[in-house]
Amino acid sequence: MTAMPIGQTISYWAEKNANAPAITHEGRTVTRAEFDARTNRLARAYEVLGVVEGDLVTIGLPNGIEFYEAAFAVWKLGATPQPVSAKLPHVEREAIIEVANSKLVIGAEPGTHGDVTCVAAGFEPDSALSDAPLPAKIAKHWKAPTSGGSTGRPKIIVAAEPGVFDPEEAPLRMEVDKAQLVPGPLYHNAPFSFSCRALICGNHIIIMTRFDAEETLRLLEEHRVDWVMMVPTMMQRIWRLPEEVRTKYDLSALRMVLHLAAPCPAWLKEEWINWLGGERIHELYAGTEAQSVTWITGTEWMEHKGSVGRPMAGGQMKILDENRNELPPGEVGEVFMRPDKGQGTTYHYLGAEPKAIEGGWESLGDMGSMDEDGFLYLADRQTDMILSGGANIYPAETEAAIDAFPGVRSSAVIGLPDDDMGNLVHGIIDAPDGIDVDALTAHLAETLSRYKIPRTFEFVDAPVRDDAGKVRRSQLRAERIAKKQ
Numbered sequence: 325m326t327a328m329p330i331g332q333t334i335s336y337w338a339e340k341n342a343n344a345p346a347i348t349h350e351g352r353t354v355t356r357a358e359f360d361a362r363t364n365r366l367a368r369a370y371e372v373l374g375v376v377e378g379d380l381v382t383i384g385l386p387n388g389i390e391f392y393e394a395a396f397a398v399w400k401l402g403a404t405p406q407p408v409s410a411k412l413p414h415v416e417r418e419a420i421i422e423v424a425n426s427k428l429v430i431g432a433e434p435g436t437h438g439d440v441t442c443v444a445a446g447f448e449p450d451s452a453l454s455d456a457p458l459p460a461k462i463a464k465h466w467k468a469p470t471s472g473g474s475t476g477r478p479k480i481i482v483a484a485e486p487g488v489f490d491p492e493e494a495p496l497r498m499e500v501d502k503a504q505l506v507p508g509p510l511y512h513n514a515p516f517s518f519s520c521r522a523l524i525c526g527n528h529i530i531i532m533t534r535f536d537a538e539e540t541l542r543l544l545e546e547h548r549v550d551w552v553m554m555v556p557t558m559m560q561r562i563w564r565l566p567e568e569v570r571t572k573y574d575l576s577a578l579r580m581v582l583h584l585a586a587p588c589p590a591w592l593k594e595e596w597i598n599w600l601g602g603e604r605i606h607e608l609y610a611g612t613e614a615q616s617v618t619w620i621t622g623t624e625w626m627e628h629k630g631s632v633g634r635p636m637a638g639g640q641m642k643i644l645d646e647n648r649n650e651l652p653p654g655e656v657g658e659v660f661m662r663p664d665k666g667q668g669t670t671y672h673y674l675g676a677e678p679k680a681i682e683g684g685w686e687s688l689g690d691m692g693s694m695d696e697d698g699f700l701y702l703a704d705r706q707t708d709m710i711l712s713g714g715a716n717i718y719p720a721e722t723e724a725a726i727d728a729f730p731g732v733r734s735s736a737v738i739g740l741p742d743d744d745m746g747n748l749v750h751g752i753i754d755a756p757d758g759i760d761v762d763a764l765t766a767h768l769a770e771t772l773s774r775y776k777i778p779r780t781f782e783f784v785d786a787p788v789r790d791d792a793g794k795v796r797r798s799q800l801r802a803e804r805i806a807k808k809q
Contacts, residue, residue: 338356342355366393375427379426381405384408384430391531392531394430395516406420410445429442479675480673484672499525499579502550503577507540512585519531522551541575550580554581556588557586557787558791585794586720602623606620613670616639620699632701639663641661643655644658651693653695654694660681662684662686710737723735736788737778748779749775751778753784758783
């Protein structure tokens with residue numbers, strides 16, 4: 325099979341089986357033929373609104389079939405989807421639209437962004453427009469998500485890869501013509517990219533409005549799902565279900581669970597490996613920029629506990645100290661990456677410049693080390709590291725220990741200013757049913773050095789991580805400092 329424009333891949337699969345399901349959301353399913361015809365008409369409607377080949381189109385829709393319809397209609401015009409959260413504050417969305425120079429905003433009321441054309445959620449194309457196939461067009465850049473961890477001025481990450489793929493060549497150990505569950509938010513790069521690639525390869529996509537632990541298991545069973553991507557927060561919520569609930573669902577069709585986006589506590593990963601088997605649990609580490617990507621199976625992980633894997637073909641990584649000297653195995657430094665084809669061959673930024681050094685090596689700000697076998701171990705982001713009394717404390721390590729305590733749903737660890745120590749470790753804990761602080765402290769003392777244990781705790785009744793597993797520690801810190809002033 326040869327590569328074809330993304331917009332033609334749905335037609336390719338519809339010709340094979342027009343009535344096969346393309347996407348299911350909350351009990352509603354559209355077939356391949358319906359999805360293809362709908363996106364043809366929608367593309368023509370966007371064309372009437374001024375979208376042409378090469379444009380960026382901002383999509384701010386909630387998880388659902390409409391999101392995929394918008395993205396594929398954009399691709400059919402040779403334009404590039406630029407996904408954002410449907411709940412993004414107006415000011416933030418305005419800033420992104422300005423940086424992207426968006427031709428169209430989907431999911432915003434007309435007139436809300438000045439002269440930029442907007443269509444609200446639920447937009448219906450004129451029924452007089454044809455739903456016949458359109459001339460083949462190729463998006464120069466197949467996606468342009470925003471950075472999930474950016475602060476301040478928005479940063480858009482424009483993929484260098486054009487919108488051309490082989491529908492019979494599935495990436496990331498997916499298979500063609502299977503089923504994929506999508507529990508994560510589509511405005512984040514991984515759920516968007518991976519599920520769209522799965523659609524391109526003829527997979528039936530089951531998209532959840534939002535993650536729910538037991539509903540995830542039910543959908544995995546009902547649709548005989550083959551491949552699913554999760555973040556550790558989701559894995560922990562599933563694991564916290566009563567055992568009789570977690571084990572009553574038939575997951576025999578589930579060939580692969582891929583997790584990424586945030587550090588996975590070692591205890592949690594090991595529980596999942598013991599539950600489903602090492603060859604079904606996989607982990608990927610990379611930025612949206614994709615300069616280099618690591619991969620590790622559960623079986624490999626058991627031999628290299630705590631690792632996120634070795635760099636895959638196509639990219640390189642090395643660990644450097646603050647003077648940009650390469651560090652030996654086992655020593656923590658800053659992780660630098662470079663694609664084999666050279667800097668800038670996987671992406672470019674709008675609204676930012678890469679953190680690069682001589683030789684085209686780039687950093688995303690992550691800290692880590694490599695072992696003798698070339699397996700990468702992440703410590704934490706430089707910006708999140710807490711310096712307390714001269715000691716470096718990596719929040720992810722303390723959070724993993726807190727999350728292992730019964731009753732904890734999620735946690736975030738930050739440093740709050742202190743005249744004596746520089747920073748004091750503060751734990752923000754989401755424990756809706758309450759927990760015994762003394763018991764928690766005793767638990768932490770068994771797994772952490774004393775200086776890594778939070779001096780103060782704060783209990784909240786809402787998750788501190790979002791559905792994509794992201795936690796904005798710098799924002800949590802700034803909010804608490806502001807309250808004290």
